Amino acid sequence: MDTYGLVGYPLKHSFSKKFFTEKFEKEGIDAEYLNFEIEDISQFTDIIRNYPNLKGLNVTIPYKEKIIPYLDGLDKGAESIGAVNVVKVIREKDNATRLIGYNSDIIGFQESIRPLINTAIHKKALILGTGGASKAVKGALDALGIEWIYVSRTPSEGQLSYSDIDSHLMEEYTVIVNTSPLGTFPDVDNAPDIPYTLLTDRHLLFDLVYNPAETKFLRLGKENKASIKNGAQMLELQAIAAWKIWNE
Numbered sequence: 001m002d003t004y005g006l007v008g009y010p011l012k013h014s015f016s017k018k019f020f021t022e023k024f025e026k027e028g029i030d031a032e033y034l035n036f037e038i039e040d041i042s043q044f045t046d047i048i049r050n051y052p053n054l055k056g057l058n059v060t061i062p063y064k065e066k067i068i069p070y071l072d073g074l075d076k077g078a079e080s081i082g083a084v085n086v087v088k089v090i091r092e093k094d095n096a097t098r099l100i101g102y103n104s105d106i107i108g109f110q111e112s113i114r115p116l117i118n119t120a121i122h123k124k125a126l127i128l129g130t131g132g133a134s135k136a137v138k139g140a141l142d143a144l145g146i147e148w149i150y151v152s153r154t155p156s157e158g159q160l161s162y163s164d165i166d167s168h169l170m171e172e173y174t175v176i177v178n179t180s181p182l183g184t185f186p187d188v189d190n191a192p193d194i195p196y197t198l199l200t201d202r203h204l205l206f207d208l209v210y211n212p213a214e215t216k217f218l219r220l221g222k223e224n225k226a227s228i229k230n231g232a233q234m235l236e237l238q239a240i241a242a243w244k245i246w247n248e
Contacts, residue, residue: 001030001031001032001053002030002031002032002053002055003031003032003033003034003051003053003054003055004020004031004032004033004034004054004055004056004057004058004246005033005034005035005036005047005051005054005057005058006033006034006035006036006057006058006059006060007036007038007044007047007057007058007059007060007063007067007087008036008037008038008059008060008061008062008063009037009038009039009061009062009063010037011035011036011037011060013184013185013211014035015210015211015232015235015239016033016058016060016235016239017033017034017035019235019236019239020033020239020243021033023243031055034051036057041063041066041067041070044063044067044070045070048089048097048099054089055088055089055246056086056087056088056089056242056245056246057086057087057089058085058086058087058239058242059084059085059086059087060085061131061132061133061181062131062132063132064083064084064085064131064132064133064135065082065083065084065131065132065135067084067087067101068082068083068084068101070099071084071087071099071100071101072098072099072100073098073099073100073101074100074101074102075100075101075102075103077102077103077106077139078101078102078103080139081103081106081135081136081138081139082135083103083105083132083133083135083136084101084102084103084132085102085103085104085105085132085136085238085242086101086102086103086104086238086241086242086245086246087099087100087101087102088100088102088245088246102242102245103135103136103139104237104238104239104241104242104245105133105136105137105234105238106136106139106140106143107237107238107241108136108233108234108235108236108237108238108239108241109136109137109140109206109208109234109238110140110143110144111237112206112229112231112233112234112237113140113144113175113177113204113206113229113234114144116204116206116227116229117144117146117175117204119145121174121202122146122174122175122204123146123147123174124146124147124148124149124172124173124174124175125141125146125147125148125149125173125174125175125176125177126148126149126151126160126165126169126173126175126176126177126194127141127148127149127150127151127177127179128151128176128177128178128179128180128192128194129150129151129152129178129179129180129182130150130152130159130179131179131180133179133208134150134179137177137179137208141175141177146175149173151164151165151192151194162192162193162194165194165195166195167195167198170194170195170198170199170203171198174202174203174204175203175204175206176194176203176204176205176206176221177205177206177207177208178192178205178206178207178208178209178215178217179208180192181209182209182217183207183209183212183215183216183217184209184211184215185211185212188212188215188216189216190216191215191216191217191220192217196220196221196223196224197224199220199221199224199225199226200224200225200226201225201226201227203221203224203226203227204226204227204228204229205217205218205221205226205227205228205229206228206229206230206231207228207229207230207231208231208234209230209231210230210231210232210234210235213230213232214228214230215230218230
């Protein structure tokens with residue numbers, strides 16, 4: 001039986017395990033999907049050693065960047081943005097193992113947000129958060145021709161702080177993407193600190209969080225007439241892309 005899995009911490013509410021377990025059952029695939037909840041990335045090598053039938057891994061918070069030094073190579077997409085969410089495990093004839101990193105988050109986000117983009121209005125985006133997921137969003141926005149800037153609680157050069165977001169910026173940046181875990185169940189009462197009352201029907205809010213389906217970030221956006229979308233379809237699209245990577 002082939003083994004696939006998800007590396008991250010914590011993994012209490014994993015989309016991937018449910019998605020792939022149902023896929024395997026429905027399609028009669030002789031495989032299992034496991035959650036590898038590790039408190040430190042150094043434990044990653046134990047997973048590779050202890051599961052000889054491991055064929056592929058998904059990677060989530062907080063290891064999308066930390067996992068890179070443990071890999072033997074990156075595809076161009078993952079290398080260009082510096083974050084990995086898919087690992088292909090290649091077993092050589094001499095029993096050596098090669099680990100190649102990919103990023104299917106780019107595909108998932110790009111294809112999920114594309115139908116909502118009005119090119120006459122949506123020309124600039126605020127990316128809330130600067131972690132591994134934000135880098136995939138950046139790559140997708142580049143591909144869509146949308147300018148972007150990072151917003152961080154601890155901004156570095158070339159980034160904004162939340163206190164910088166004023167009426168002028170809100171008028172100019174009509175796409176706002178939350179790439180942070182803020183608002184994820186059970187932390188449902190929290191939301192990124194943006195001036196929601198300055199939102200209009202010209203704004204598009206996208207939350208990578210999918211549990212709950214409507215986060216406080218999205219609810220406040222909807223209340224102020226913004227278009228909204230959560231990360232559920234993005235996750236499904238990136239999972240489909242991951243399966244293709246593992247099996248091509």
